[in-house]
Amino acid sequence: MTHVSTPELLVLHAVRLQGVADDQQVARRFRLDPAVTKELLLDYQAFGWITWSEFAGIGGWSLMATGRAENERRLAAELELVAGTETVRDTFRAFLPLNERLQLACTQWQLRPTDDDPHAFNDHNDPAWDRRVITELTALAEQLGPLAETLSGLLDRFQGYRTRFVTALERVQAGDTGWVDRTNVDSCHKVWFELHEDLIATLGLGRV
Structure with a gap:
């Protein structure tokens, strides 16, 4: 339980x-x-x-x-009370490569390099570029599922991360693209950042 x-x-x-x-x-x-x-x-x-x-x-x-x-x-x-240290550590190890992909996806959402400027702002006038980012976020949502299930099965306070991420992603897919990375709503990036903070706090680690 x-x-x-x-x-x-x-x-x-x-x-x-x-x-x-x-x-x-x-x-x-x-x-x-x-x-x-x-x-x-x-x-x-x-x-x-x-x-x-x-x-x-x-x-x-x-x-x-x-x-x-x-x-x-x-x-x-x-x-320690729930004897969950190894479970959370193993989940965090599985989370880290997904975290790298999330960070890259958000960077690609914000920037679209050109021949003249490798740090050019993404003006979102290239639908194919943006679709690739949304496809990656969709894949991450699927891979987040088992990790979130493991964590919430151990500690109830981990409930809701995947649901919140998917809800934000659905808004993006419906055309409200600010839900990728805005900080004043429960965006994909904000939910993911919070989960990362939750994991490192639980394990007493520094942010990586």
């Missing part, structure tokens, strides 16, 4: 995964009770684990170094 994480872990982890997030975004990430989420966020602020900042009228919580360390301590304890 998959292990369900505590709200205390999930609130802190949601802040890490999202980078900067307000109360509602933190609660929504793992479908937590908003009142419980708010109380925990204020506790974590008092502990010096998270901080609130605002820019241009938009504010959010982010992790302090102490909060990052506490997050990784809790994740490590949870992983």
Whole structure:
């Protein structure tokens, strides 16, 4: 049976995964009770684990170094509890070559080299070029499936990554191409980046 994480872990982890997030975004990430989420966020602020900042009228919580360390301590304890270290490590090893392909696909979405400029901006006027990128994203979605299933079978908090990736991809296929790599929506790149962060946080690694 998959292990369900505590709200205390999930609130802190949601802040890490999202980078900067307000109360509602933190609660929504793992479908937590908003009142419980708010109380925990204020506790974590008092502990010096998270901080609130605002820019241009938009504010959010982010992790302090102490909060990052506490997050990784809790994740490590949870992983030991479920005896899942080797499973997650093996899954991460399988994920890494897919991650390289995702990064290349996103680069090719943003850039289309020419004879004169190897870093030319992709103006998306070459349908064949863009179709190749979307085909690669579709293949990655299929290969992500078994990895996501393995992770979510161990820890419930890994639920939803493939579904979110496929949902973004379907929007791309329907013509809303910003869902490849926009940062202000749950795009293919944003979902993938979050999964990468989730894996390295769970294993206590640096980003690779």
